[in-house]
Amino acid sequence: MEPNPNRFPILSYVMSHLHSATPKSPEHDIESPDPSSFSPTSPRYFEMELVERMPHLRHPDLLDSMVRAVSDVAQTRSILQALGERPDHETLDAARSQIADIDAALIRQLHEIGLEGAELVEREKECAVLKLDEMHEAYEKLLKEAEERLEKIYNSSYGSSVPVRQGDEEEVEQLNEKVVAILQEASVKCLERVELSGQQLRFLPEAFGRMKGLISLNVSNNQLEVIPDAIAGLEQLQELYLSSNLLVSLPDAIGLLLNLKILDVSSNKLRALPDSISHCRSLVELNASYNELTYLPTNIGYELVNLQKLWIYLNKIRSLPTSICEMRSLRILDAHFNELHGLPYAIGNLINLEILNLSSNFSDLKELPPTFGDLINLMELDISNNQIHALPDSFGRLDKLSKLNLDQNPLVIPPMEIVNQGLEAVKLYMSKRWLDILLEEERRSQIVENPQEKAGWLTRSTSWLSNYVTGVSGTVVEYLGARETSYRDPCLDQQL
Structure with a gap:
């Protein structure tokens, strides 16, 4: 949501100084930039190019007046940052279509059982999507107007920065x-x-x-x-x-x-x-x-x-x-x-x-x-x-x-x-x-298509378990039989 320095160079420069009472030190910000951040697409590069073309932008009084002139842009930006990104074109078309369907349904219901609360809520949601897009569109126009306003402020103070050739x-x-x-x-x-x-x-x-x-x-x-x-x-x-x-x-x-x-x-x-x-x-x-x-x-x-x-x-x-x-x-x-x-x-x-x-x-x-x-x-x-x-x-x-x-x-x-x-x-x-x-x-599809394999596995597992339990039962009986004086519990024998 920040102004694009390509489209709004002056506004982008001024907005970057909104939180400063005075402009940044020229030695650090403009004339001696960090080499690691110097690239044709970096904000600092655009600042250098802009200040070279409009050197008086660094003047504290001029910058202060420009900051005050774009306060409305700063406020609108804050609101949009809270509301979220602009919805894409396909989302907007879908919202318009949904609103049209809901409106048609509501008109029918007016003649039958009255308005449905759920549909009204859904309609409000879709309307909110369109409203958000309208706010972003208005913000774009505001940026353009602010850029023109700042250029006029600069030109009124120091004259036009773009010479016009005679005869053009x-x-x-x-x-x-x-x-x-x-x-x-x-x-x-x-x-x-x-x-x-x-x-x-x-x-x-x-x-x-x-x-x-x-x-x-x-x-x-x-x-x-x-x-x-x-x-x-x-x-x-x-x-x-x-x-x-x-x-x-x-x-x-x-x-x-x-x-x-x-x-x-x-x-x-x-x-x-x-x-x-x-x-x-x-x-x-x-x-x-x-x-x-x-x-x-x-x-x-x-x-x-x-x-x-x-x-x-x-x-x-x-x-x-x-x-x-x-x-x-x-x-x-x-x-x-x-x-x-x-x-x-x-x-x-x-x-x-x-x-x-x-x-x-x-x-x-x-x-x-x-x-x-x-x-x-x-x-x-x-x-x-x-x-x-x-x-x-x-x-x-x-x-x-x-x-x-x-x-x-x-x-x-x-x-x-x-x-x-x-x-x-x-x-x-x-x-x-x-x-x-x-x-x-x-492999998974074969298991689903051939449940016999799965049943066979279960049968084999059950047989093994039965044999194991039978073996354990015989071992315990033999152990108990070896002790003649021991008490044999019929209930226990039955369980084993």
């Missing part, structure tokens, strides 16, 4: 006019391909929607912030390249591109993919890497049954929807550098999967599901830099596996001495383990 606006305007002319010409000539990569384009004109014959459109490496709804007019479009722009969202109209086969939206600022993307049933390749995604659409797997390649690495995805297990055509899945807590149980349904990269989910990914061994066509697997303690028992079934990376995991099964011997040693160890499990299950 005129250059962009001229370039946009050039692009419009190219697009209009393309619409007249019914061109099938348009290449506009790296043109500093800031917007797409509505004329795009009239290019009915367009098959491939490349507007990557520009400065686009919005894709117009008119893109739905590109009915024949098969390839759309939107990578390396400034997009924060995609239009719902993208779901109308029914012939789209390749979609590249990597290296943007997307926080979510529209649910309508599931309607692009012809998609074969989808690259949504290097964004700010926290989830995938709940039904994406039920619709994109033809998808073969899915790249979603370098995002903030916490869980994959269960529907992804229905992507039976999927051959490549790359989800490294996310926040995955695990995989759906039915991941083994992806029987055509050949390459799987789950590396660098760090402390979040701790285990693989038991069905993992059903990925019988898997050839390359990377699960390095996680917290996996044991490979699933079914791992030994991955006969086609030819490339494996298990580095930086606290593995116990298989032992590290086996891991250090390489792929073949791991496969042999896990195969033997899997065979032992199958043999044990076979």
